[in-house]
Amino acid sequence: MSGAAALHQVQMEPKEYKSEVSVVWCPGCGHHGILNGLYRALAEAGIDPTKLVNISGIGCSSRTPYFIKSYKMHTLHGRAGAVATGVQMARPDLAVVVTGGDGDGFAIGGGHMPHMARKNVNMTYVLFDNGIYGLTKGQYSPTSRPEMKGYTTPYGGPEDPMNPLMYMLTYGATYVAQAFAGKPKLCAELIKGALEHKGFAYVNIFSQCPSFNYLDTVEFYRDLVFEIPADHDPTDMTKAIALARRPNGKAPIGLLYTENKPTLDERVAEFVTRVGGGPDYDINKIINLSRP
Amino acid sequence: MAKKDLILRLGGEGGEGVISTGDFITSACAKAGLEVYTFKTFPAEVKGGYAMYQVRTSPDRIYNQGDTFDVLCAFNGEAFEVNKHLLKPGTAVVYDYPGGDFEPGELPEGVFGYAIPMTKTAKDMKSLRSKNMVALGALSAIFNISEESLKKVLTKKFQKKGEEILNFNLAAFDKGKELGLQHQKTDPWRVADPQGEKDVIIISGNEAVGMGALLGGLEFFAAYPITPATEVAKYVATHIPKLGGTLFQAEDEIASISMVVGGSYAGKRSMTSTSGPGLSLMSEMLGMASMSETPVMVVDVQRGGPATGLPTKHEQSDLFLAIHGTHGDAPRVVLSVEDVKDCIDMAVDALNIADELQVPVILLSDGSLAFSTQTVPAPKPENYTIVRRKEWDGQGTYQRYAMTEDLVSPMCAPGTPNGMHMATGLEHSESGAPKYSPDNHEMMQRKRFGKIKNVVNTYKPTEIDGEGEADLGIIAWGSTIGVVREAIGRLREEGYKVKGFYPKLMWPMPTEQYEAFAKTCKKILLPEVNFQGQLAHFVRAETTIRPISYTICGGFPFNPVQIVAKAKEVI
Ligand SMILES: Cc1ncc(C[n+]2csc(CCOP(=O)(O)OP(=O)(O)O)c2C)c(N)n1
Numbered sequence: 012m013s014g015a016a017a018l019h020q021v022q023m024e025p026k027e028y029k030s031e032v033s034v035v036w037c038p039g040c041g042h043h044g045i046l047n048g049l050y051r052a053l054a055e056a057g058i059d060p061t062k063l064v065n066i067s068g069i070g071c072s073s074r075t076p077y078f079i080k081s082y083k084m085h086t087l088h089g090r091a092g093a094v095a096t097g098v099q100m101a102r103p104d105l106a107v108v109v110t111g112g113d114g115d116g117f118a119i120g121g122g123h124m125p126h127m128a129r130k131n132v133n134m135t136y137v138l139f140d141n142g143i144y145g146l147t148k149g150q151y152s153p154t155s156r157p158e159m160k161g162y163t164t165p166y167g168g169p170e171d172p173m174n175p176l177m178y179m180l181t182y183g184a185t186y187v188a189q190a191f192a193g194k195p196k197l198c199a200e201l202i203k204g205a206l207e208h209k210g211f212a213y214v215n216i217f218s219q220c221p222s223f224n225y226l227d228t229v230e231f232y233r234d235l236v237f238e239i240p241a242d243h244d245p246t247d248m249t250k251a252i253a254l255a256r257r258p259n260g261k262a263p264i265g266l267l268y269t270e271n272k273p274t275l276d277e278r279v280a281e282f283v284t285r286v287g288g289g290p291d292y293d294i295n296k297i298i299n300l301s302r303p
Numbered sequence: 304m305a306k307k308d309l310i311l312r313l314g315g316e317g318g319e320g321v322i323s324t325g326d327f328i329t330s331a332c333a334k335a336g337l338e339v340y341t342f343k344t345f346p347a348e349v350k351g352g353y354a355m356y357q358v359r360t361s362p363d364r365i366y367n368q369g370d371t372f373d374v375l376c377a378f379n380g381e382a383f384e385v386n387k388h389l390l391k392p393g394t395a396v397v398y399d400y401p402g403g404d405f406e407p408g409e410l411p412e413g414v415f416g417y418a419i420p421m422t423k424t425a426k427d428m429k430s431l432r433s434k435n436m437v438a439l440g441a442l443s444a445i446f447n448i449s450e451e452s453l454k455k456v457l458t459k460k461f462q463k464k465g466e467e468i469l470n471f472n473l474a475a476f477d478k479g480k481e482l483g484l485q486h487q488k489t490d491p492w493r494v495a496d497p498q499g500e501k502d503v504i505i506i507s508g509n510e511a512v513g514m515g516a517l518l519g520g521l522e523f524f525a526a527y528p529i530t531p532a533t534e535v536a537k538y539v540a541t542h543i544p545k546l547g548g549t550l551f552q553a554e555d556e557i558a559s560i561s562m563v564v565g566g567s568y569a570g571k572r573s574m575t576s577t578s579g580p581g582l583s584l585m586s587e588m589l590g591m592a593s594m595s596e597t598p599v600m601v602v603d604v605q606r607g608g609p610a611t612g613l614p615t616k617h618e619q620s621d622l623f624l625a626i627h628g629t630h631g632d633a634p635r636v637v638l639s640v641e642d643v644k645d646c647i648d649m650a651v652d653a654l655n656i657a658d659e660l661q662v663p664v665i666l667l668s669d670g671s672l673a674f675s676t677q678t679v680p681a682p683k684p685e686n687y688t689i690v691r692r693k694e695w696d697g698q699g700t701y702q703r704y705a706m707t708e709d710l711v712s713p714m715c716a717p718g719t720p721n722g723m724h725m726a727t728g729l730e731h732s733e734s735g736a737p738k739y740s741p742d743n744h745e746m747m748q749r750k751r752f753g754k755i756k757n758v759v760n761t762y763k764p765t766e767i768d769g770e771g772e773a774d775l776g777i778i779a780w781g782s783t784i785g786v787v788r789e790a791i792g793r794l795r796e797e798g799y800k801v802k803g804f805y806p807k808l809m810w811p812m813p814t815e816q817y818e819a820f821a822k823t824c825k826k827i828l829l830p831e832v833n834f835q836g837q838l839a840h841f842v843r844a845e846t847t848i849r850p851i852s853y854t855i856c857g858g859f860p861f862n863p864v865q866i867v868a869k870a871k872e873v874i
């Protein structure tokens with residue numbers, strides 16, 4: 012996230028971050044839990060809703076901004092991160108949050124992910140990982156297991172799933188965490204950390220899709236996850252990678268990695284200082300450079 | 304009419320100093336108060352390959368690159384061979400001989416030849432890099448290119464590198480001058496005498512778009528490189544930090560247009576630049592910008608296509624894409640520039656219209672303008688009006704897509720108290736809430752299309768060249784306009800009744816203006832540099848005019864002679 016101007020500005024209850032639009036997700040969908048975690052995180056981080064911009068692409072998860080009191084933009088499938096980068100770079104004073112799905116972020120939007128991470132764009136990316144395309148009614152996604160028979164994979168998937176945590180660590184995200192929708196308190200804690208982090212913060216959240224993903228049930232996720240031990244040093248990349256690789260086939264939840272380094276907007280703002288730029292600069296000086 | 308202009312073509316291997324020699328001559332002529340219009344072609348290769356730089360200069364206004372050259376300067380055998388067929392009686396050629404890489408043999412009849420041992424002289428001075436200075440000195444002596452202006456230009460350029468380097472280059476220049484003076488001048492070609500310094504700048508089309516954008520209050524630019532558009536971003540990248548603005552590079556054009564949409568939503572005046580392949584990638588987000596009513600400006604410097612096509616060559620073939628390239632029904636405004644001056648002025652217009660109407664505006668330029676440098680009156684910042692988006696006044700409940708009289712809804716940037724709202728690509732009500740009812744979609748489509756309708760009345764009227772009735776009317780767009788202007792002048796001198804119509808607002812089409820023009824002409828000719836006759840297609844679709852479509856697409860712009868010949872054929 013960003014903008015000190017947006018952080019710890021207000022004292023609001025989680026429910027005060029709810030918009031007047033009613034939530035449209037199916038009963039039992041993990042996205043409800045993540046949304047509750049989000050409300051709590053926003054309240055705990057004291058985010059001023061007026062300075063909050065929530066951007067999404069397309070998908071069930073991408074409906075999230077409708078339910079949150081904030082400025083918001085509902086964009087195109089896969090483009091939320093790039094639009095959010097534009098918002099953040101244009102207005103570093105704002106808090107910028109992307110909410111979206113595994114298909115949105117890693118399939119169609121996969122071209123943008125490495126660059127947001129690598130450039131350390133100062134924002135929070137919450138990825139609702141349900142291992143399925145929910146909105147389009149159950150197709151295989153980049154995080155689906157090959158066993159899964161989906162709408163367009165009647166014989167199961169011919170590919171292995173990606174590992175979002177490995178991906179983000181490798182590309183240089185400066186805050187990498189994972190949670191499970193069944194644990195909204197942990198969701199809230201990790202999203203709050205992401206909001207307070209200066210730089211690109213990625214939170215992967217497992218979310219059951221009872222309507223279309225019959226494999227990755229709540230029970231499956233409960234079995235799959237383990238809490239990262241309290242003695243884990245989140246500044247140690249090697250240990251973070253070891254966790255991300257799922258020791259003994261179990262998925263870690265908690266904060267894997269965090270690092271402090273300059274953000275893209277800080278580095279670009281430096282150019283202005285370097286050339287002595289500002290609102291009083293005389294544009295005629297630029298024009299005169301083109302005289303013969 | 305006596306020919307007052309001179310067209311000098313320099314040809315040689317890319318990297319051999321052909322381009323810098325051309326730049327020196329261009330600057331010197333501009334410094335001497337002459338008009339200049341240059342035309343360049345680059346090899347697609349990074350190093351080597353044939354490069355060409357043509358300078359047309361005159362005391363009078365110049366509208367295009369001309370038909371062909373009067374004087375050729377061949378830096379090597381390839382340049383000589385490539386241009387040999389254009390060595391017509393009366394032309395002059397300066398070539399590297401003896402000691403160069405070729406034997407020219409006997410020159411075609413009636414061609415004036417000047418052998419200058421460029422390579423040999425440079426070698427004798429123990430620096431091959433001074434070859435172009437030798438050529439420059441010779442050209443100056445033979446063709447009356449103001450030595451005083453040239454030396455000023457060289458001094459400005461080389462002084463930064465130290466006295467020694469400057470003096471060395473000036474010495475090579477003087478050697479070349481001596482070699483030039485050893486020849487008896489037999490041809491009639493000379494650059495017009497200096498006119499006294501004028502209040503001008505000399506700038507390429509791409510740089511001019513960047514300058515215009517800065518004059519137009521640009522604050523935010525996301526870029527992805529592509530020939531022939533990259534210099535727009537280069538220019539803005541160099542100067543926008545001075546004005547406190549932001550430019551950074553995106554990972555692709557889908558990202559650059561998305562970032563610009565985000566920047567604009569966040570309240571900044573935003574643009575990006577690209578060429579056809581990049582514009583294709585942007586098409587989905589352009590539809591989103593239409594739907595969410597987000598102001599964005601995109602410059603498309605057109606090149607040969609399709610796909611990688613002729614990447615460094617000229618074409619005007621993105622009109623279909625610019626006007627209709629997206630999903631569903633989505634309005635946008637498309638402008639097209641004629642020359643370098645337009646690149647400055649219309650970049651401001653494009654930013655203004657985008658903000659005023661909250662639509663994507665595409666500004667079309669093309670490959671030949673991209674690198675063409677032209678003399679332009681130095682722009683005066685105070686002469687440009689900056690129109691900003693309608694802002695919410697803070698009264699009542701904010702409705703992002705409120706129905707208003709002019710169908711443009713006030714905007715409200717993040718951070719504004721009580722203005723929180725959803726900007727969305729989903730069909731919505733006035734508040735921005737999802738609403739898919741048939742009535743609502745129709746009403747919103749009418750709003751989005753309705754708000755841009757009036758541009759045809761508010762934008763500057765299409766220029767008509769000529770008065771009264773004519774046997775032939777020529778409609779031209781983009782850099783073809785300048786060629787048509789000159790062709791029409793020549794046709795008139797020969798007694799033909801011809802008129803021109805030069806649209807700059809391509810979409811929405813000012814159809815009444817087209818119709819009114821066509822009523823005064825017996826026939827309409829429409830030359831354009833693309834295979835399908837793209838503007839002719841829109842003219843047929845949107846008006847009752849049935850133009851004679853004349854298309855070429857060899858990677859080069861039209862020459863005035865081609866238009867003159869075609870006009871005579873169809874008249
Ligand atoms: C360009 C484009 N291609 C395809 C779609 C169709 N589409 C909409 S949402 C979606 C998948 C959403 O899956 P995910 O991002 O995982 O979100 P979820 O619904 O699971 O939360 C697809 C394929 C689209 N809207 N746009």
Ligand SMILES: [Mg+2]
Pocket residue numbers: 070112113114139140141142143144145152
């Ligand atoms: Mg999903």
